[in-house]
Amino acid sequence: MFNVEKIRQDFPILNRQVNGKPLIYFDNAATSQTPKQVIDVIVDYYSNYNANIHRGVHTLSQEATDAYEQARIKIQNHFNAKKAHEIIFTSGTTHGINLIANGFSSILKPGDDIIVSALEHHSNIVPWQMLCERTGATLKVIPMNLEGELILSEYDKLLSANTKLVFVNHISNALGTINPIETIISKAHTVCAAVLVDGAQSCPHIKPDVQALDVDFYVASAHKMCGPTGQGMLYGKEEWLQKLPPYQGGGEMIAEVTFEKTTYADLPHKFEAGTPNICGGIAFGAAIDYMNAIGFSTIAQYENELLEYATQQLSGIEGLKIYGTSAYKTSVISFNLEGIHPYDVGTILDKLGIAVRTGHHCAQPIMDFYNIPGTVRASFAFYNTKAEIDSLVAGVKKAKLMLS
Amino acid sequence: MNNNDTICNFEKRKIVTIQDIQNDIIDEFSMFDDWEERYQYMIDLGKTLPLINEQYKTDDNLIKGCQSKVWVHAEMKDNNVIFTADSDAIITKGIIAILIRTFSNQHPQDIIDADTEFIDQIGLKEHLSPTRANGLVSMVKQLKMYAIAYQTQLS
Numbered sequence: 176m177f178n179v180e181k182i183r184q185d186f187p188i189l190n191r192q193v194n195g196k197p198l199i200y201f202d203n204a205a206t207s208q209t210p211k212q213v214i215d216v217i218v219d220y221y222s223n224y225n226a227n228i229h230r231g232v233h234t235l236s237q238e239a240t241d242a243y244e245q246a247r248i249k250i251q252n253h254f255n256a257k258k259a260h261e262i263i264f265t266s267g268t269t270h271g272i273n274l275i276a277n278g279f280s281s282i283l284k285p286g287d288d289i290i291v292s293a294l295e296h297h298s299n300i301v302p303w304q305m306l307c308e309r310t311g312a313t314l315k316v317i318p319m320n321l322e323g324e325l326i327l328s329e330y331d332k333l334l335s336a337n338t339k340l341v342f343v344n345h346i347s348n349a350l351g352t353i354n355p356i357e358t359i360i361s362k363a364h365t366v367c368a369a370v371l372v373d374g375a376q377s378c379p380h381i382k383p384d385v386q387a388l389d390v391d392f393y394v395a396s397a398h399k400m401c402g403p404t405g406q407g408m409l410y411g412k413e414e415w416l417q418k419l420p421p422y423q424g425g426g427e428m429i430a431e432v433t434f435e436k437t438t439y440a441d442l443p444h445k446f447e448a449g450t451p452n453i454c455g456g457i458a459f460g461a462a463i464d465y466m467n468a469i470g471f472s473t474i475a476q477y478e479n480e481l482l483e484y485a486t487q488q489l490s491g492i493e494g495l496k497i498y499g500t501s502a503y504k505t506s507v508i509s510f511n512l513e514g515i516h517p518y519d520v521g522t523i524l525d526k527l528g529i530a531v532r533t534g535h536h537c538a539q540p541i542m543d544f545y546n547i548p549g550t551v552r553a554s555f556a557f558y559n560t561k562a563e564i565d566s567l568v569a570g571v572k573k574a575k576l577m578l579s
Numbered sequence: 580m581n582n583n584d585t586i587c588n589f590e591k592r593k594i595v596t597i598q599d600i601q602n603d604i605i606d607e608f609s610m611f612d613d614w615e616e617r618y619q620y621m622i623d624l625g626k627t628l629p630l631i632n633e634q635y636k637t638d639d640n641l642i643k644g645c646q647s648k649v650w651v652h653a654e655m656k657d658n659n660v661i662f663t664a665d666s667d668a669i670i671t672k673g674i675i676a677i678l679i680r681t682f683s684n685q686h687p688q689d690i691i692d693a694d695t696e697f698i699d700q701i702g703l704k705e706h707l708s709p710t711r712a713n714g715l716v717s718m719v720k721q722l723k724m725y726a727i728a729y730q731t732q733l734s
Contacts, residue, residue: 194614516668518646518713519622526614534646548667549646577615577622578669 177473182558185210185465189558196528199563204348204507204554205532206398207379209462213401216461220454228453229427229444243453246460247443250408253463254393255384260442261416263409264456268375269298271394271409272342274446275371276302278419279340285311288337290330290368292354293319293544294347297537299373303342312339319544323350323499327358338368345377349538349552350499351507353377360390369415375399379556380478380505382471385410397455402462406455409446416442423448474557478506481555481564488568492575498550506555509536512571515578517551523574524551529567597689600681601697608701617702621673630675631663642717647671649714653725659684660729662722671713674698674706678715682722687733690726695719 183189186208191198200208220242226235228243244259251259265271283289289303293316307314317330325343334341341363346353360370371392374383378395385393392415397406411419421428421439425448430438439445466474485508489495494513511517521533534549535542542549553567611617635652642649647668654661662683666672681697682690698707709716 516647518668519670522670523618526618548648577619 177469177477177557179477179558179560182469183560185212186558187211187214193528193530194526199529199559199566201553201555201559201563201567202530202532203379203556203559204351204376204399204552206404207401207556208558209403210401210465212465213403213458213461217403217454217458220457225454227450239453239457242457242460243451246456249460249463253382253467254408254410255386256410257386258413261410261413263411263416263443263446264451265394265407265409266405266452267396267398267407268373268394271392271407272299272371272373273302274409274422275392275394275411275419276306277422280306280309281420282418283310283312283339286337287312287339288315288333288335289313290315290317290333290338290341290363292317292325292343293540294323294325294350294352294354295342295344295538295540296348296373296375297539299342299344300540317343319541322501323347323352323541324501324503325352325354325359327355330359331362334362334366334368336366338363338366341368341370342373343370344373344375345383346380346505347499347538347541348376348507349536349541349550350501350509351376351504351554352499352501353503353505355503356390357388360388364389376505376507379466380471380475382467391415397459397462400462401465402459403452403455406452406459408459413442416446421445421448425449427451469557477557478555481559481561482506482508484561485553485555485564485567488564489571492568492571494575495571498545498547507552508554509550509552511547511550512575512578515575517549519578520551520571520574523577524567524570527566527570527573529570531567597681597685597693604677604681605697605700614702618670621677621703622669623673624676625666625669625672630672630679631665635663636665642714642721647713649675649718651718651721651725653722653729655729655732656684658686658733660687660690660726662725664718666714668713670706671715674703674715675718677701677703678719678722682726687726687730691723691730 188208224235224238226239228236228240247262248259250262256262289312291303303314315333317325319325343354343359345356356372363370369391372390374393374395379400391412393410395408398404428440428445428448430440489508489510496511498509512520517533521531524531532552536552608617631650631652636650640650640652647666649666651664662679664675664679666675695707698704707715
């Protein structure tokens with residue numbers, strides 16, 4: 176039985192006040208809060224077994240290595256990867272994307288195409304533009320409709336024998352739309368293109384099965400799913416990871432080094448140059464444990480209730496327009512008040528202790544599509560409540576009164 | 580009232596310093612009891628003041644602040660710099676109104692020498708934080724750049 180009040184006790188930060196008001200944290204799509212179960216793991220690591228991994232013979236190093244590699248297995252199991260070495264620890268989603276983009280620079284030739292979606296975050300556009308500049312490949316974009324959904328018939332037209340890579344986010348950060356990645360993946364495979372899916376926004380809400388999806392690469396960040404910042408994961412099918420060249424040179428990623436030639440280490444170490452964020456990796460494992468203990472179907476069901484409730488309550492405010500109205504979306508509401516700048520609304524809400532994101536959400540092309548400077552975005556997590564949504568609605572009404 | 584008095588008054592008006600104006604603003608804000616009154620005042624300033632001639636709202640005069648846009652125009656009149664500015668966000672515009680009130684119609688050297696600490700004292704510090712991304716930090720820099728340019732012309 177899901178008990179939100181009990182869950183909230185796991186999150187120390189929810190007890191604090193902001194501007195003299197109890198914190199209402201609705202910026203979960205930017206970063207999630209950290210439960211004490213994960214904080215405890217971080218404290219324990221630095222208090223008891225902080226050491227460098229994979230090389231020391233001493234006890235601390237063994238303990239840290241074991242914990243780090245156990246975390247990799249937790250992540251493997253969570254995403255249902257076939258092998259643990261198909262999980263590469265990264266500093267976050269952006270790192271994973273750049274690792275793949277770099278790998279493809281030795282594969283792509285002029286005349287090749289990369290397909291991305293119109294729903295992307297800047298970090299999902301810029302690495303591919305840079306890759307196209309380096310290789311002479313062309314970047315093509317799957318357009319979206321007014322509901323904020325990708326137009327798949329247009330995707331069909333873009334796919335060809337020249338398509339080498341398709342890149343799409345599982346869920347849009349700006350609008351919350353859940354993209355039909357199963358279809359996108361299977362269609363890409365008909366022309367032998369690889370597919371990279373950005374799971375930064377999906378992993379806090381759903382549990383992806385990379386084998387069932389048959390996705391080639393999948394990336395995510397720990398800090399959006401109750402883990403620490405500076406930590407993420409990249410899943411890659413073994414054959415792809417074997418094929419791609421290493422990203423960064425350094426310690427950990429080599430097998431043998433002479434001045435004539437270096438041979439690279441096996442997976443996953445080939446892509447893990449230097450001392451990694453050891454504590455981050457271990458804490459990521461703990462975060463996954465924490466979320467799985469609650470259960471992703473429970474989380475999804477509760478968050479969906481919050482989304483429906485908030486959509487209904489906010490829609491009752493005259494002059495409020497919600498952007499991203501797909502029937503397939505997660506607990507993100509992007510909105511504007513007519514004639515009022517989102518920055519102003521966000522500023523007033525902050526004064527009321529309510530944390531929302533305002534601006535273009537690093538997704539300027541989406542804002543240009545709607546011809547708006549940005550939106551106010553409230554994104555809910557499983558530790559939020561309907562009472563907090565009531566406060567948001569009251570806050571938006573107050574902002575409207577003050578600003579119009 | 581003789582002619583001499585008028586001249587005296589005129590002289591007095593001309594020597595209202597940036598510091599005087601900032602002190603006035605601090606006094607005005609001290610009358611507000613809470614954030615709501617302060618913000619309502621700024622919002623009203625932002626709503627009512629015509630801040631810039633539409634012809635100057637060009638891309639050249641635009642300071643991109645990620646969240647809100649700010650336009651700044653400067654011209655020289657009787658050895659003083661006249662600033663006009665605008666923003667697409669009303670709270671940003673209210674703060675611009677306060678900044679323009681202190682910096683505009685002043686001698687370039689005085690603008691160069693002035694600071695914006697009074698913003699802290701009226702409880703609006705967070706709006707001039709570099710992380711706020713509202714264009715105001717860049718705007719203050721821009722005002723100073725104009726003042727430096729005009730000061731160079733004068734000397």
